[in-house]
Amino acid sequence: MQRPPHFLIKHISRLSLFALVTMMACAPSPSQAEMPKDPLDSTMWEDLSKRFFGTAPIVFDDKVRVVVPSLVENQAQVPVTADARALRDVKKLIVFADLNPITHVLTLSPRKAKPYISFRMKVEQATPVRAAALTGDGVWHVGGVFLDAAGGGCSAPAMARKMADWSETVGQTQAKLWRELDGSARVRLKVRHPMDTGLATDNTPAYFIETLKVRGSEGKALADIEMFEPVSEDPTLTLMLRLPASTINVELEARDNNGGLFQSSVPAPWRQSQAQ
Amino acid sequence: MKTWKWVASASAVALTAALTVPAQADVSIDDIVNDAATAGDIVSNGIGPQGQRYSTLTKINKDNVSSLVPAWAMSLGGEKMRGQETQPLVKDGVMYITGSYSRAWAIDVSTGREIWQYDHRLPEGILPCCDVINRGGALFGDKFIFGTLDAKLVALNAKTGKVVWSKKIDDFKAGFSSTAAPLIVPSKAHGPILVTGVSGGEFGIVGRVEARKIDTGDIVWSRPTIEGHVGSLNGKPSTMTGKKNETWKGDLWKTGGGATWLGGTYDPDTKLIFIGTGNPGPWNSHMRPGDNRWSCSRLAIDPETGNIKWGFQTTPHDGWDYDGVNEVVSFDLNGTKAAATADRNGFFYVLNRENGKFIRGFPFVSKISWASGLDKNGRPKFNKDNYPGNPKDSKDGKKGKAVFAVPSFLGGKNWMPMAYNQGTKLFYVPSNEWGMDIHNEPVTYKKGAAYLGAGFTIKPIFDDHIGALKAVDPASGKVVWSVKSKTPLWGGVMTTAAGLVFYGTPEGDFKALDATSGKELWSFNTGSGIVGSPITWEQDGQQYLTIVSGWGGAVPLWGGEVAKTVAHLNQGGMVWTFKLPKTVAAN
Numbered sequence: 001m002q003r004p005p006h007f008l009i010k011h012i013s014r015l016s017l018f019a020l021v022t023m024m025a026c027a028p029s030p031s032q033a034e035m036p037k038d039p040l041d042s043t044m045w046e047d048l049s050k051r052f053f054g055t056a057p058i059v060f061d062d063k064v065r066v067v068v069p070s071l072v073e074n075q076a077q078v079p080v081t082a083d084a085r086a087l088r089d090v091k092k093l094i095v096f097a098d099l100n101p102i103t104h105v106l107t108l109s110p111r112k113a114k115p116y117i118s119f120r121m122k123v124e125q126a127t128p129v130r131a132a133a134l135t136g137d138g139v140w141h142v143g144g145v146f147l148d149a150a151g152g153g154c155s156a157p158a159m160a161r162k163m164a165d166w167s168e169t170v171g172q173t174q175a176k177l178w179r180e181l182d183g184s185a186r187v188r189l190k191v192r193h194p195m196d197t198g199l200a201t202d203n204t205p206a207y208f209i210e211t212l213k214v215r216g217s218e219g220k221a222l223a224d225i226e227m228f229e230p231v232s233e234d235p236t237l238t239l240m241l242r243l244p245a246s247t248i249n250v251e252l253e254a255r256d257n258n259g260g261l262f263q264s265s266v267p268a269p270w271r272q273s274q275a276q
Numbered sequence: 277m278k279t280w281k282w283v284a285s286a287s288a289v290a291l292t293a294a295l296t297v298p299a300q301a302d303v304s305i306d307d308i309v310n311d312a313a314t315a316g317d318i319v320s321n322g323i324g325p326q327g328q329r330y331s332t333l334t335k336i337n338k339d340n341v342s343s344l345v346p347a348w349a350m351s352l353g354g355e356k357m358r359g360q361e362t363q364p365l366v367k368d369g370v371m372y373i374t375g376s377y378s379r380a381w382a383i384d385v386s387t388g389r390e391i392w393q394y395d396h397r398l399p400e401g402i403l404p405c406c407d408v409i410n411r412g413g414a415l416f417g418d419k420f421i422f423g424t425l426d427a428k429l430v431a432l433n434a435k436t437g438k439v440v441w442s443k444k445i446d447d448f449k450a451g452f453s454s455t456a457a458p459l460i461v462p463s464k465a466h467g468p469i470l471v472t473g474v475s476g477g478e479f480g481i482v483g484r485v486e487a488r489k490i491d492t493g494d495i496v497w498s499r500p501t502i503e504g505h506v507g508s509l510n511g512k513p514s515t516m517t518g519k520k521n522e523t524w525k526g527d528l529w530k531t532g533g534g535a536t537w538l539g540g541t542y543d544p545d546t547k548l549i550f551i552g553t554g555n556p557g558p559w560n561s562h563m564r565p566g567d568n569r570w571s572c573s574r575l576a577i578d579p580e581t582g583n584i585k586w587g588f589q590t591t592p593h594d595g596w597d598y599d600g601v602n603e604v605v606s607f608d609l610n611g612t613k614a615a616a617t618a619d620r621n622g623f624f625y626v627l628n629r630e631n632g633k634f635i636r637g638f639p640f641v642s643k644i645s646w647a648s649g650l651d652k653n654g655r656p657k658f659n660k661d662n663y664p665g666n667p668k669d670s671k672d673g674k675k676g677k678a679v680f681a682v683p684s685f686l687g688g689k690n691w692m693p694m695a696y697n698q699g700t701k702l703f704y705v706p707s708n709e710w711g712m713d714i715h716n717e718p719v720t721y722k723k724g725a726a727y728l729g730a731g732f733t734i735k736p737i738f739d740d741h742i743g744a745l746k747a748v749d750p751a752s753g754k755v756v757w758s759v760k761s762k763t764p765l766w767g768g769v770m771t772t773a774a775g776l777v778f779y780g781t782p783e784g785d786f787k788a789l790d791a792t793s794g795k796e797l798w799s800f801n802t803g804s805g806i807v808g809s810p811i812t813w814e815q816d817g818q819q820y821l822t823i824v825s826g827w828g829g830a831v832p833l834w835g836g837e838v839a840k841t842v843a844h845l846n847q848g849g850m851v852w853t854f855k856l857p858k859t860v861a862a863n
Contacts, residue, residue, distance in 0.1 A: 167399030167426070196397065203354055205379075205395030258397055259430060259442030 036060055040128040040146055044098040052094060052104075052132065057139045063087050064143030066095075066131045072123070075153035077232045081118040082108075082131035084143075085240075089136035090115035097147070097230065099127035101154055101199055105230045112216070113223035114184065114240040120232035122153035122197070157202050158233045160194035170194070171262030177250060179270055185243040187214070190236040191254050191262060197229040208257055209235060215251040216243065222250065245270055300368045300435060303415045305468045307367075308460050309544050315814045318366045319415050321457035322693065323811060326606040327541035329695035329770045331812045335819035336856060337774035341788045341798045343860040347820065348388025352379070352849030354395075359828020360849055361691070363412040363457065363768060363809035365420075366822075372434065373824060373851060374410040374457075378424040382437060385815060388853065392437030396424045403451050403724060405478045406830035409807075411539070411691070412457035414470065416490050421470060423454025429472060429493060443493035445472070445486070449724050451479020456539030461487070461549055463579040466496045471579070473536025477554040477599060480727035483534035485551055485577060497582030501534035501553040503569050507582050515583055523567040523592075531721045532564075533557035534571040538601040538691050545613060546630055548585055549577040550604035552617070560716040560729030561595035562666040562676070568593055572600040574617055574625075576632060586632030590619045591656065595663040596646055596714065597685035597730070605703070607696050609635070609750060616750050618694055618705045620687030621646070625654060626750045638753035640746055641688040641709050643737055645681050664716045664730065675731075676716040684712035684734040684838075686830060690766065693809055697771040700791045702756060703748040704777050706765040710838055711737050734836035742838060745769065745779055747794060757794035763841050766829050768809025778821065780806025782831070782842050786823050786852065804848025818861060821854040 038045035039060055049058060063086035072078050082095050093108040093115045101124050108117045115133055123129075130144035160166035175189035191209060198206025206229055214223040222241050241250070247268045254262045303319050311317070312324025315333045323329045336344065352360065358376035365372045370391060371383040378396035383389065402408075402425045413422035420434045426448040431440045446452040452474055459471040469487040477483065483501035488494060497509045503518025524532060533556045540551035556564060556571035572591035575584050591598040598621035606615050606629055615629035624640040627633065634654030646663075647656035665677025686708065694705040712734045719729030736742055743761030748754075763782040770778045776797070777789040782805040788798040805827025812821045826849040832839055855861070 165399055165401050167401070194397070198395070203356060205354075205397055207397030257439065259439030 040144055042098045042128045048096065048098060048103060052096065053140045059139060059141055061141035061143060064131050064133050064141050066129055066143055066145045068129055068145055068147045072147065072149035075149050075151065076122050076156060077120045078123055078147065078149065078153070079118065079120050080129060082116070084115035084131065084133035084141065087115065087133055087135055087141055090133045091136060092134040093117065094132050095130070097121070097123060097127045097129045100124050100230055102197065102229045104228045106228060107226040109224040111221045111223055112242045113214070114242070116240045117225070118238035120236055121230050122232055123147060123149045124154040125149070125151040154197045154230060155199045155201065157200040157204060158194040158196055160233060166194050171254065171260060173252060173254070173262060173264035175252065175264065175266040177266050177268050179243070179268070183242070183245075185241045185268060186238065187241060187250060187266060188236070188238045189252060189266070190234055192234050193254075193256065195229065195231055195233045195235065206257065209254045210257050211255050213253045214239065214241070215253070216247050243268060300370060302417045303367055305460070305462045308416070309462060317368070318364065318811045318813050321363055321412050321414070321459070321539070322541055322603070323770065325459070325461070325542040325544065327603050327693065328605055328607060328698070329693060329768065329809070330698055331770065331772045333772055333812055333814055333819050334774040335814070335861065336772070336776065336812070336821070338776065338790060338797060340856055340860050341776060343856055344788070344798055344800065344821065344854045345857055346800075347853045347855045349853070350383060350388045350390065350851045352376070352381070352826065352851070354379070357804070357826055357847040357849040359407045359409040359807050360824045360826030361409040361411045361807050361829060362824050364811050364822050364824065364851070365413065365415050366811065366813050367415055369815060371822065371851075372413055372415060372420050374413050374422050375849060376408050376410070376826065376828065378410060378426070380413060380420065380422055380432065380437070382420070382434065383851065385820070385853070388851070394430070394432055394437045396430060398424070399426050399448065402426050402448050402453060403476070403479060404453050404455070405475070407828045407833060409829060410455050414458040414460050416460045416468060416470070419490065421458050421490070423456060423458065423472060425453045425455070427452035427454050427474070429454065429458065429488070431493060441493045443488070445474060446481070451476035451481050451724055456537060459540050459542055459549070460490070461542045461579045465580045469496055469579060471540060471549055473539055473551060475535055475537035477533045477535030477537060477557065478726050478728060479724065480531035480533065480557045480721045481535060482530070482532055483536045483553050485536050485540070485549070485582070487579065487582060499577055499582040499584065501536060501570050501575065502529050502532035504529045509582055514581065517584065518569050523569045525565045528564045531557050531727065532568065532571065536601065538603060541604055541606065543606040543615070543629060545606070547579065548629070549579055550606070550615060550629070551575050551577060552601035552603065554601045555594055555597045555599040558719045558727045558729040559597050560667070560719060561593055561663060562668065562716060563729065566593060572598055574600070574604050574627070576629070588625070588627055588632045588634070588654065590617075590623065590625060591621045596681050598687065599685070601691070602689060603693050605694065605696055607750070614750070616696070616703055618689045618703070618707070618748070620683065620689065621656070622683045622688035623650060623656070624705070624748055636753055640705055640748055640755060641683055641707050643682045643709070643711070645711070664714045667716050667718050674717060678713050678715035680711055680713055682711035682737060683708070684710045685714070685732060686710070686734060686764070686834060690830065692766055692807070693768040695769040695771040695777070697791050699773055699775060701749070701751065702791065703750060704769045704771055704791070705746045705748050706767065706769050706779060707744050707746050708742050708764045709737055709744060710734055710742050710764070712836070732836070734834070734838045736838055742841065743781070745777070745789070747791070759789060759794045759796070764831050764835070764838060766807040766831055770810045770812065772812060778810045778812070780808070780810070780823055780825070782806070782827060782845055784825060784827070786810070786825075800854070802852050803850060805842070805845045818855050823852055825850045825852055
C-alpha cells in the first residue's frame, strides 16, 4: 500500500521548518553549529558526542593524550593511560571506546588529583579509545587514538570463573603510594573483582565495581572514579594525587553493583633519602 | 555494525522506560498491616501479613471466570529457567517479582514491560538444598528487599533496581542460604523492622529469626530457635532460648537445625510474629534423645524484644524430616483468635494464637503411619515401630532397619502456602499423599556437608494421584472436598470473596475452582509447571490475576520414585497476567 504523495510533502515541509528554527536558536554557539570533524573518522562519533557531551562545546585537543600499546597481547587486559595534565582546571576526565559493546569505560573526577589515570580495559574489537576532559569553562577537550586489537575481550568469561571461588578473594586490595619531589603522590592500586560484563556466553550476570572513592585525612575527597564493565578484571589503576605532607593514610572505598563495599587503607609515608 | 545496533537499541529502551514508569508512592507500615483489606495493591507476602491469601475482590466471579484471558506475559529469560516459587507484589501499577538464581524485576503492570532487572552475582559454591528458587520480596518505603542463595539480604531502590544496601546473613559455605520472602513488622521500640529467617537445615546450621532496621539492614534482635542458644537485642546478649539440655541431651543442640527457611507471618491483633521451625539435625533421631525443642515447631515471637511468647511443637523428636516450617495463618474461629497450620507431618492444627494452646488437630492426608493421632494437648501418639531403626542395633553398626513411613519427608504439605476464605470459612490446602522408605546411618557434623544420617526414597501410595487440593474445615476437622492431581502439588493457593479458589499444577495448568464444591470453572496452560503463588488486585476498575510459571523446586531433585511422574515436565520462566475481556467485564 502506498501513501498518498501529499502526505510526504507535508511531512517534509514541517520537518525543514523545525530544523530551521532549531538552527537559528543554536546559531550563537559556533561549536554546536559546526560539529568538529572527528580526526579518527569513527562512524560512532556523532552519536557518542551527543550522548557524552550533549550540547556542550567540544574541541579536539592534543593536550589530552591517550596512550595504548602498539600491539595488544591480551584484549581482556589492554593498558591505557589517559593524561590531561597539560590542561588546567580539569573537572572530569572520561574514557570511552567507540566500538565496544559497552562504550563508557570510566570517569575520573580529579578533585585533589591530577587529571591522569592509567588502567587496563577490555576491548571487543579494534576501536578508537578516547579521553575527554571537561575544563572549568564548560568545554570538553577530546583526545584519542585508534587501538588495533583482536576481538573478544568483553564476551569472554572472567578468569575468576576458573577459580574455585572468586567470592573468597573479592575486594582484596593491594596498593602502594610513592611521594614525588613536586609534592604530589603516585598511588597504584589493584582491587580483586571479576568485573563481569554480563555479555559472556555463560550467562554470568554483570558484576562490576561502580565507584571507587579515594579519600585523604578526615575524609577529604582526593578523587572519585566511576567505573563500568569494560574496566579489566581485578582493576589495576594508577593515579596522581596532590597530597599534603601531613597525610598519614589514603583511604580507598570501592562499591560494586551488588552493594559489596570494599574498604582499605594505604600508608602514605614521607621519606626522602639523604644524599651521601 | 553489530555493536552500533546494540548501543542504539539500548538507549531507545532506556528512554521508553523513563517515560512510561507510573508515579510510585512509598509503601508505609499501614499499607502493609492493612494489605488484606486494600484490593488496589499487594504489598505483603501472604496477601496481608496474617497470610490468609484471601482477596475481597468479586469482579471475577463464578459466572465470568471462564472468560479470563491473558493480558500479557513476560519471560524471565536469561536461560536461567529453574523453579519459580515467587509471589508477586504490586504497588501503584508496578509489579515486583523475584526469580530463580536470585534475580528480581520491576514490571509495568499496564504493559507487561520490564522497568528494571537485578541479577545477583552468585558465587560458585552456593549450597541450596532444593533448587535455586526464591519465594518473593518485601516492599517498604522506597525499597524492594529480597534474600539471595549466597545468604545475603539485598535492598534495592524500588524505582531503579540499584542496590541501596546488601547484608550478609551468614556463611553460605556452611550451608546458609535465603529463599523466603522477608516480613515487615511494626514495633514500638524500633519502628518498622525487617524479619527474616535462615535456610540450611540439612547442613547442621542453627535456625534463627532476625529483625533488622530497614534503612540500613543492621540487626536489631536475633532469636535462635534451638534451646541453649542465646539471642541478642540492640547488640547485647538477651535471653536464652529454652533451657540448656532440657530436651536435648549432650552436645548436638549446637548443630541442632530448626531452620526458619520459610519466613513468617504477622498478626496485627496480637502483635505477634509467627514462624515455623524446621527439622532437627541430624535426621538420625537416635543421636539426639529428647523432644529437641524448638525444632519442628511454631513460635510466637514478640517484635519488641525477639523473645518467644509461646511455642508449639508439632513433631517432638522428629525422625522423618517432618520439617515443620509450615506457615501459621491467623483467622477468626467463631470469635476465638485462632491460627491454623498444615504440617509436613500430615496433621492440621488449630491453635489459640494468643497463647499457643491446642484447640484441635486432625489428619489432612490419608494413611499417616508414624502416629495414630494426637492427644488432648496436640502431642502425637507415636507409632514407635515407625521410627527408622537405630544403626547401632545392626550387625556392622552402619545401617539401621528401614521402615516405610507416610507422609514422605517432603510432607503432607511442603512450603506451598494454603489459603483461608472468610466466606466459606474453609482452608484450601495444597497437599501431597506419598510415603518413603527411610533408614538411618551414623553421621558426624562437617561444615558445609549434608548432615542427615539417613537414606530415603519417596514412593506414591495411590495409583491415581499424589497431589490433592483439599478444602479443610477448621471447626469440624473434616475434609469437605478434595481435587486430585496426578503429580505432586508445589504451588500456593489463593481464594476470593467471589467464592473462587486459584492454584497451579506441575503440568502448568492455572485453575479456578468453586470454593464450595471444588468444581473446576477455568483452566489455562501456562507452558511450564506452576510452583509459584497467585495474586489478584484491582487497577483502573479491572480485576487482574497474576501467576509466575516455571517448573522446578524440590520434587525433581528429591522426589525418588515420584520424580518419574514429573520427569517429562519442561522448565520455563514466565509471568502471566490475566483479566476479563472488556465485553465480559462490563456485564
